Amino acid sequence: QKEQLPLTVSINKKSYAIKADTRTTLLDLLREDLNLTGAKKGCDHGQCGACTVHIDGERVLSCLTLAAMVPGKEVTTIEGLANGDKLHPMQEAFIECDGFQCGYCTPGQIMSAVACVKEGHTKSVAEIKEFMSGNLCRCGAYNGIVESIQKVAAK
Ligand code: FES
Ligand code: FES
Secondary structure (H helix, E strand, C coil): CCCEEEEEEEECCEEEEEEEECCCEHHHHHHHHCCCCCCCCCCCCCCCCCCEEEECCEEEEHHHCEHHHCCCCEEECHHHCCECCECCHHHHHHHHCCCCCCCCCHHHHHHHHHHHHHCCCCCCHHHHHHHCCCCCCCCCCHHHHHHHHHHHHHC
Protein backbone atom coordinates (compact mmCIF):
# COMPACT_ATOMS: atom_id res chain seq x y z
CA GLN A 1 0.00 0.00 0.00
CA LYS A 2 1.53 3.29 -1.08
CA GLU A 3 1.19 6.25 1.20
CA GLN A 4 -0.01 9.37 -0.57
CA LEU A 5 1.13 12.66 0.87
CA PRO A 6 -0.61 15.96 0.17
CA LEU A 7 2.07 18.47 -0.83
CA THR A 8 2.06 22.10 -1.84
CA VAL A 9 5.13 22.86 -3.88
CA SER A 10 6.35 26.01 -5.58
CA ILE A 11 7.98 25.43 -8.94
CA ASN A 12 9.12 28.29 -11.14
CA LYS A 13 7.13 30.63 -8.90
CA LYS A 14 3.92 28.71 -9.47
CA SER A 15 2.20 26.87 -6.64
CA TYR A 16 0.92 23.31 -7.12
CA ALA A 17 -1.22 21.37 -4.65
CA ILE A 18 -0.61 17.70 -5.36
CA LYS A 19 -0.51 14.26 -3.83
CA ALA A 20 2.60 12.19 -4.08
CA ASP A 21 3.90 8.90 -2.79
CA THR A 22 6.30 9.42 0.13
CA ARG A 23 9.10 7.91 -1.96
CA THR A 24 8.50 10.00 -5.08
CA THR A 25 11.61 11.85 -6.17
CA LEU A 26 11.47 15.48 -7.18
CA LEU A 27 12.55 14.39 -10.67
CA ASP A 28 9.57 12.05 -11.07
CA LEU A 29 7.23 14.64 -9.61
CA LEU A 30 8.41 17.19 -12.17
CA ARG A 31 8.39 14.88 -15.15
CA GLU A 32 5.48 12.53 -14.47
CA ASP A 33 3.05 14.60 -12.40
CA LEU A 34 3.69 18.17 -13.49
CA ASN A 35 4.74 17.53 -17.08
CA LEU A 36 7.89 19.60 -16.63
CA THR A 37 10.16 17.39 -18.70
CA GLY A 38 13.11 19.76 -19.04
CA ALA A 39 15.06 18.05 -16.26
CA LYS A 40 16.20 14.73 -17.73
CA LYS A 41 16.48 11.29 -16.23
CA GLY A 42 19.89 10.07 -17.28
CA CYS A 43 20.98 7.64 -14.58
CA ASP A 44 18.47 8.18 -11.71
CA HIS A 45 21.39 7.53 -9.35
CA GLY A 46 23.17 10.86 -8.88
CA GLN A 47 25.87 10.13 -11.41
CA CYS A 48 25.14 12.17 -14.53
CA GLY A 49 23.73 15.59 -13.59
CA ALA A 50 21.01 15.53 -16.26
CA CYS A 51 18.34 16.07 -13.60
CA THR A 52 19.94 19.17 -12.03
CA VAL A 53 17.52 21.85 -10.81
CA HIS A 54 17.80 24.64 -8.21
CA ILE A 55 16.20 24.67 -4.77
CA ASP A 56 16.29 28.13 -3.20
CA GLY A 57 18.93 29.07 -5.77
CA GLU A 58 21.28 26.18 -5.06
CA ARG A 59 21.75 23.32 -7.46
CA VAL A 60 20.54 19.87 -6.47
CA LEU A 61 20.17 16.54 -8.21
CA SER A 62 16.40 16.10 -8.42
CA CYS A 63 16.76 12.30 -8.76
CA LEU A 64 18.25 12.21 -5.26
CA THR A 65 15.76 14.65 -3.72
CA LEU A 66 12.44 13.51 -2.33
CA ALA A 67 9.41 15.53 -3.37
CA ALA A 68 8.38 15.53 0.30
CA MET A 69 11.44 17.69 1.11
CA VAL A 70 10.43 20.49 -1.20
CA PRO A 71 7.38 22.21 0.37
CA GLY A 72 8.31 25.67 1.68
CA LYS A 73 11.17 25.97 -0.78
CA GLU A 74 11.34 27.44 -4.27
CA VAL A 75 12.26 25.05 -7.06
CA THR A 76 13.60 26.40 -10.34
CA THR A 77 13.85 24.19 -13.39
CA ILE A 78 15.14 24.94 -16.87
CA GLU A 79 11.56 25.90 -17.80
CA GLY A 80 11.70 28.74 -15.28
CA LEU A 81 15.06 30.22 -16.32
CA ALA A 82 14.00 32.42 -19.22
CA ASN A 83 12.21 35.68 -18.59
CA GLY A 84 9.15 35.30 -20.79
CA ASP A 85 10.47 35.19 -24.35
CA LYS A 86 13.88 36.42 -23.29
CA LEU A 87 16.39 33.66 -22.76
CA HIS A 88 18.60 33.61 -19.68
CA PRO A 89 22.14 34.84 -20.55
CA MET A 90 23.44 31.31 -19.96
CA GLN A 91 20.94 29.87 -22.44
CA GLU A 92 22.06 32.47 -25.00
CA ALA A 93 25.71 31.67 -24.31
CA PHE A 94 25.15 27.93 -24.85
CA ILE A 95 23.66 28.71 -28.26
CA GLU A 96 26.45 31.14 -29.20
CA CYS A 97 29.31 28.91 -27.97
CA ASP A 98 28.00 25.54 -29.20
CA GLY A 99 27.53 24.29 -25.65
CA PHE A 100 25.44 21.32 -26.78
CA GLN A 101 24.92 18.78 -29.52
CA CYS A 102 22.07 16.33 -28.88
CA GLY A 103 20.83 18.47 -26.00
CA TYR A 104 20.02 15.67 -23.59
CA CYS A 105 22.40 16.83 -20.89
CA THR A 106 21.84 20.51 -21.61
CA PRO A 107 19.12 21.46 -19.11
CA GLY A 108 21.24 20.03 -16.30
CA GLN A 109 24.41 21.62 -17.68
CA ILE A 110 22.74 25.02 -17.85
CA MET A 111 21.34 24.79 -14.31
CA SER A 112 24.80 23.85 -13.02
CA ALA A 113 26.44 26.54 -15.15
CA VAL A 114 24.17 29.22 -13.68
CA ALA A 115 25.13 28.06 -10.18
CA CYS A 116 28.80 27.98 -11.18
CA VAL A 117 28.75 31.67 -12.12
CA LYS A 118 26.53 32.68 -9.21
CA GLU A 119 28.83 30.99 -6.72
CA GLY A 120 31.94 32.41 -8.39
CA HIS A 121 33.72 29.20 -9.34
CA THR A 122 34.94 30.71 -12.58
CA LYS A 123 38.48 31.88 -11.88
CA SER A 124 40.09 29.29 -14.13
CA VAL A 125 39.13 26.61 -16.63
CA ALA A 126 40.19 24.03 -14.05
CA GLU A 127 37.88 25.55 -11.46
CA ILE A 128 34.96 25.59 -13.89
CA LYS A 129 35.64 21.97 -14.89
CA GLU A 130 35.81 20.92 -11.25
CA PHE A 131 32.47 22.54 -10.44
CA MET A 132 30.88 21.07 -13.56
CA SER A 133 32.38 17.61 -13.14
CA GLY A 134 29.08 16.08 -12.00
CA ASN A 135 27.42 16.93 -15.31
CA LEU A 136 28.33 14.39 -17.94
CA CYS A 137 27.97 14.97 -21.67
CA ARG A 138 28.12 11.97 -23.94
CA CYS A 139 28.50 14.23 -26.96
CA GLY A 140 31.64 15.81 -25.53
CA ALA A 141 30.41 19.41 -25.73
CA TYR A 142 32.63 20.27 -22.76
CA ASN A 143 34.70 22.98 -24.47
CA GLY A 144 31.59 24.89 -25.52
CA ILE A 145 30.14 24.54 -22.05
CA VAL A 146 33.26 25.99 -20.43
CA GLU A 147 33.29 28.82 -22.98
CA SER A 148 29.65 29.59 -22.26
CA ILE A 149 30.38 29.85 -18.56
CA GLN A 150 33.41 32.09 -19.16
CA LYS A 151 31.32 34.31 -21.39
CA VAL A 152 28.58 34.83 -18.83
CA ALA A 153 31.09 35.21 -15.98
CA ALA A 154 32.87 37.98 -17.90
CA LYS A 155 29.70 40.06 -18.17
FE1 FES B 1 20.02 12.47 -11.57
FE2 FES B 1 21.58 11.23 -13.34
S1 FES B 1 19.43 11.43 -13.36
S2 FES B 1 22.17 12.44 -11.63
FE1 FES C 1 24.50 15.31 -26.01
FE2 FES C 1 25.56 16.52 -23.88
S1 FES C 1 24.87 17.44 -25.74
S2 FES C 1 24.89 14.50 -24.05
